[in-house]
Amino acid sequence: MASTVVTDQVTLTVNGQSVTVPKGTLILDAAKKIGIDIPIFCSHPKMAPVAVCRMCLVEVEKMPKLQPACAVYVADGMVVRTTTEQVQKYQKGVLEFLLINHPLDCPICDKGGECPLQDQTYQYGPGASRFDFEKAHFDKAVPLSDKIVLDRERCILCWRCTRFSEEISGERELALIQRGVHTIIGTFNDEPAQSNYQGNWTEICPVGALTSREYRFISRPWDLDRTASICPGCSMGCNIQVDARHNRIGRFQSRENLAVDDGWLCDFGRYSFPTFQRQGFEAPRVRQDGKLVEVSFEEAIAAAADGLAQARGAVAGWASPAATNEELFLFQRLFRQRLQSPHIDHRAFRPTWPDPDPDDMTLPIADLERCDYVVVLGGQEVIDAAPVLHLRLFKSERRGVKVLKIDAEQGARAREWVPADAQAVGILATVSHKKEATDLQAALGKKVKGSVRRLLVVRGPNGRGANDLGILPNFRPGYEGLNGQSGKGRAEWGKGGIGAAYIFEASPLHAFEATEDERRWLSGLKTLVMHRFRASPLDDLAHVIIPGRAFTEKAGTVTNMEGRVQRIGRAIDADAVPDDWMVLQAIARKLGAPWDYHESSDITADLLDLIPQYAAVDRGERVLWSERT
Amino acid sequence: MPLRPDTVAKIQDYARRYPSAQSAILPALWAVQYEQGYVTDEALAEVATHLKLPPSLIEATSSFYSMFLTRPEGRHEVMICVNAPCMLRGADAIVAYAEQRLGIRDGQTTSDGAITLRSTIECLGACGGAPMMQVDHRFEENLTPDRINAIFDHLRTAPAFHEQPPAEKKPARRTPTVSGEITRSGPSGARARTRKASK
Numbered sequence: 001m002a003s004t005v006v007t008d009q010v011t012l013t014v015n016g017q018s019v020t021v022p023k024g025t026l027i028l029d030a031a032k033k034i035g036i037d038i039p040i041f042c043s044h045p046k047m048a049p050v051a052v053c054r055m056c057l058v059e060v061e062k063m064p065k066l067q068p069a070c071a072v073y074v075a076d077g078m079v080v081r082t083t084t085e086q087v088q089k090y091q092k093g094v095l096e097f098l099l100i101n102h103p104l105d106c107p108i109c110d111k112g113g114e115c116p117l118q119d120q121t122y123q124y125g126p127g128a129s130r131f132d133f134e135k136a137h138f139d140k141a142v143p144l145s146d147k148i149v150l151d152r153e154r155c156i157l158c159w160r161c162t163r164f165s166e167e168i169s170g171e172r173e174l175a176l177i178q179r180g181v182h183t184i185i186g187t188f189n190d191e192p193a194q195s196n197y198q199g200n201w202t203e204i205c206p207v208g209a210l211t212s213r214e215y216r217f218i219s220r221p222w223d224l225d226r227t228a229s230i231c232p233g234c235s236m237g238c239n240i241q242v243d244a245r246h247n248r249i250g251r252f253q254s255r256e257n258l259a260v261d262d263g264w265l266c267d268f269g270r271y272s273f274p275t276f277q278r279q280g281f282e283a284p285r286v287r288q289d290g291k292l293v294e295v296s297f298e299e300a301i302a303a304a305a306d307g308l309a310q311a312r313g314a315v316a317g318w319a320s321p322a323a324t325n326e327e328l329f330l331f332q333r334l335f336r337q338r339l340q341s342p343h344i345d346h347r348a349f350r351p352t353w354p355d356p357d358p359d360d361m362t363l364p365i366a367d368l369e370r371c372d373y374v375v376v377l378g379g380q381e382v383i384d385a386a387p388v389l390h391l392r393l394f395k396s397e398r399r400g401v402k403v404l405k406i407d408a409e410q411g412a413r414a415r416e417w418v419p420a421d422a423q424a425v426g427i428l429a430t431v432s433h434k435k436e437a438t439d440l441q442a443a444l445g446k447k448v449k450g451s452v453r454r455l456l457v458v459r460g461p462n463g464r465g466a467n468d469l470g471i472l473p474n475f476r477p478g479y480e481g482l483n484g485q486s487g488k489g490r491a492e493w494g495k496g497g498i499g500a501a502y503i504f505e506a507s508p509l510h511a512f513e514a515t516e517d518e519r520r521w522l523s524g525l526k527t528l529v530m531h532r533f534r535a536s537p538l539d540d541l542a543h544v545i546i547p548g549r550a551f552t553e554k555a556g557t558v559t560n561m562e563g564r565v566q567r568i569g570r571a572i573d574a575d576a577v578p579d580d581w582m583v584l585q586a587i588a589r590k591l592g593a594p595w596d597y598h599e600s601s602d603i604t605a606d607l608l609d610l611i612p613q614y615a616a617v618d619r620g621e622r623v624l625w626s627e628r629t
Numbered sequence: 630m631p632l633r634p635d636t637v638a639k640i641q642d643y644a645r646r647y648p649s650a651q652s653a654i655l656p657a658l659w660a661v662q663y664e665q666g667y668v669t670d671e672a673l674a675e676v677a678t679h680l681k682l683p684p685s686l687i688e689a690t691s692s693f694y695s696m697f698l699t700r701p702e703g704r705h706e707v708m709i710c711v712n713a714p715c716m717l718r719g720a721d722a723i724v725a726y727a728e729q730r731l732g733i734r735d736g737q738t739t740s741d742g743a744i745t746l747r748s749t750i751e752c753l754g755a756c757g758g759a760p761m762m763q764v765d766h767r768f769e770e771n772l773t774p775d776r777i778n779a780i781f782d783h784l785r786t787a788p789a790f791h792e793q794p795p796a797e798k799k800p801a802r803r804t805p806t807v808s809g810e811i812t813r814s815g816p817s818g819a820r821a822r823t824r825k826a827s828k
Binding site: 165173 | 670673674677683684685686687688689692693694695
């Protein structure tokens, strides 16, 4: 064993420093390992080398010419030098060539300040250009789609975006058109790009050629306040950085987590941020003599507590699957302990729902790459529910994983498709097709030799947390049954016996979305409390409206579809609006609860007492229910 | 204008000839230009459909090569080679003669729409017959002013290549020759005969 390990390693020297790396490592990565920075433009760790920009040229002993460090693999005994006079001369030369036609409009360029071309020109480039002819001119501010603006003069033709389109998303929408000095980046026939992953182009662009329309001229990068958080778009749980300026969201940027998002975001999530932009202060309102009247938060909370208590246990509670674990924890305690009502739910309307269980997430997202067969039960429906899954699936396919995308009803086809000698089979489905997924899992479990695991895409960035914490009529936190004390689920609320409702609609993206029938019974209630961030279609039926906070205005934890507990951060200050958990606490205190939390992290501590598995949050890991004692 | 069924059949045939459909893009584009005279965006999209490739890739390929025309030009395309071997055999004088004779310069089209002249193309590989030019999809070699006159006179009235009946498009069909001139090299020319004799 030991000998194979030894032969797989290669030792070389870079700038006199010895480094040992696995065979098949690029010079660039070997140098990076010992802290030697080689400038690059076209090279990208997730894409195959193309060596078109020539920025990374280094001297390799016994090779007659300089070699591109991004495309040459290491060899035993190799001697690499990255700072010789010749290398420096070439670096200056490459930058001088790149800048011949690149406009020097950095002062008005969105990329200025976080631009590899700018940074590397300062670090490695010549101070001045010897080129005093007219620069070549191309189209500026070309709308590539409704999301992206392309400046063709700034493009240095590194091919990163076209390679993303080919190697990462597989959509092949972007291409290099024309040839030589006339080469431009574009879509076929200048049609607007359709991809749902375009925002990533702006992040990998090493210049200011591809920029987001939403972020155009919003801020200088050094002025941004950056807060680590989680994307509110879906249950994937992609890690984001909320970049804010003057207490307003400027953009969502990716924050690479190899286990979840692999460094990418979808446009649905990335460009969802205007939804969370606060539009000024909104006062709480209480219905008096049929009219909504503005009141203070204290009055609104008192009115809510009063109205809910009067229903004497016949209270329905709906909490959005976008609320944090801390809020949901308080929410279910408020209902079960204070309002004596088990009628809580977080789900969309459907006559029946399958019960959730911890086995719905036995397949971690990153393990898709390690399966040999993956069945996407529901095809595009699953991708639409968690778009970044497509990138993981495409990456897996390129590495040899067989992926079958079929309608949820076609499980029989999948049963035949997966061979008996499969080692690891994965099943992906949305939660609404849980039955089909479990049926297929059971059938394949009998047929194949290896493991068969499933991952269900739930609704909302904390849909999984809402299940874990028992925002369900028939489960306590931790999937514990209620011994015959089950309440009514959302589908039964309209059938009578409910006198009041509390709708905690934390995110406009994952709202209550009442059906016509539901509107009818809601309008007949004695008390309807709407606790929500943004105006809701249900406001006109409400008796109490309590404005809440946006996803970007609170701290806490959320649990993604695979059970990974991750922190969201407060990127925007909204001091005039009490935090959502504070409202829940205030209502509970009116009803006699002794709660005295000062920070949402105090709630996390209590939550951990109840569900010790959630300690995974401190390690960014998945909740493993099998550890339950 | 959708592609004719026989062109589509050709494209599908090309796709079957290669392990990767990407390899069939150039032959497919030629088939389009043979049929329509130039390559429209609509045709690019159609090629993409038949080859089951993204249309962006077809446009990337067609725009890379300058010989695929994106708009209608003269009925006939005359390309005079000016690379080294042709230049040494007097290509510059041939270009000057053609320009004077047609009254147009590189890249322009005669006022009657008959001929588009190009003289900034790269080597066409017919150096054995230098100086040479390509007329539509045929080589004309060992050019002299007389031969150029004869060819141009013929082109003034001949229909565009893509409008000729398919039977006439065979490579064997030639423009009129001037007596006493060697008009052809290659396999059926003098060299081919020598090779046979030496066996």
